[in-house]
Amino acid sequence: MAKHGFLVRGLLLGILLIPQxxxxxxxxxxxxxxxxxxxxxxxxxxxxxxxxxxxxxxTTSTSTNGCDIVFAQEVMYESAAQGITSELTRISGFPWxxxxxxxxxxxxxxxxxxxxxxxxxxxxxxSNTIYNDVNDVFEREPQIVKVRDKSTGADFTFVNxxxxxxTTTERQAEVSAVYQVFQSVQNSDPxxxxxxxxxxxxxxxxxxxxxxxxxxxxxxxxxxxxxxTINTSxxxxxxxxxxxxxxxxxxxxxxxxRDYVADPLSFQALGxxxxxxxxxxxxxxxxxxxx
Numbered sequence: 001m002a003k004h005g006f007l008v009r010g011l012l013l014g015i016l017l018i019p020q021x022x023x024x025x026x027x028x029x030x031x032x033x034x035x036x037x038x039x040x041x042x043x044x045x046x047x048x049x050x051x052x053x054x055x056x057x058x059t060t061s062t063s064t065n066g067c068d069i070v071f072a073q074e075v076m077y078e079s080a081a082q083g084i085t086s087e088l089t090r091i092s093g094f095p096w097x098x099x100x101x102x103x104x105x106x107x108x109x110x111x112x113x114x115x116x117x118x119x120x121x122x123x124x125x126x127s128n129t130i131y132n133d134v135n136d137v138f139e140r141e142p143q144i145v146k147v148r149d150k151s152t153g154a155d156f157t158f159v160n161x162x163x164x165x166x167t168t169t170e171r172q173a174e175v176s177a178v179y180q181v182f183q184s185v186q187n188s189d190p191x192x193x194x195x196x197x198x199x200x201x202x203x204x205x206x207x208x209x210x211x212x213x214x215x216x217x218x219x220x221x222x223x224x225x226x227x228x229t230i231n232t233s234x235x236x237x238x239x240x241x242x243x244x245x246x247x248x249x250x251x252x253x254x255x256x257x258r259d260y261v262a263d264p265l266s267f268q269a270l271g272x273x274x275x276x277x278x279x280x281x282x283x284x285x286x287x288x289x290x291x
Contacts, residue, residue: 050090051091243256
């Protein structure tokens with residue numbers, strides 16, 4: 001009887017431990033999106049934005065919906081981030097929160113905010129700062145966001161960036177210098193090397209302008225270079241939105257791509273009613289913190 005009781009207790013213990021094993025592995029699903037003057041009178045469709053983020057996630061019509069964290073560029077007011085957060089909470093049924101940067105830009109009459117919007121049941125926001133651009137290299141200093149996957153304890157640092165469009169010379173200058181931001185963020189914490197640069201870079205990932213970033217050690221490489229900007233006819237034009245990372249450190253990388261819109265009318269509505277960019281996405285699979 002004693003032996004039988006020991007086996008029963010062992011089986012019960014094993015059953016109780018199963019949920020803990022399942023919870024110790026998870027995907028963090030990341031979306032990056034230039035929202036085109038979000039908050040201006042013609043760009044107040046927070047319900048549409050939230051529905052696009054939650055319901056259209058993935059590259060095929062059978063992809064799993066939803067995400068865990070959104071990095072937004074070209075947000076004009078904090079109220080816009082608040083509006084999308086509220087609608088994501090309503091549409092998804094999960095709790096969301098947001099953090100923004102101060103308005104950024106050299107012009108007194110035109111400035112933008114960066115925003116990070118995240119599921120509070122899945123993601124912990126560890127810090128939200130902006131790059132210390134002492135030499136005024138960037139029109140909008142990148143946002144630096146550190147987060148933790150609550151399911152696994154894995155930490156990631158994201159650099160959210162909207163480069164200047166301006167002239168070709170101005171664009172090249174910023175893209176050529178962004179390696180300094182990546183390197184600075186990485187050097188700031190030797191215990192956290194999982195750095196991911198994302199956003200609207202206003203140039204293809206295959207131009208030579210990225211040579212300094214690619215040349216960092218370990219090598220940095222892009223994960224999305226699809227056509228993402230949308231013209232007035234409802235067609236894709238330019239490959240401007242990317243993810244950049246070091247596979248040596250970001251071993252959690254699973255897959256990535258541009259959001260999928262099956263219905264041509266929905267696609268046109270996206271381009272005219274919400275943004276002239278399609279969102280891009282990234283999935284990170286972790287079982288623990290690897291740093």
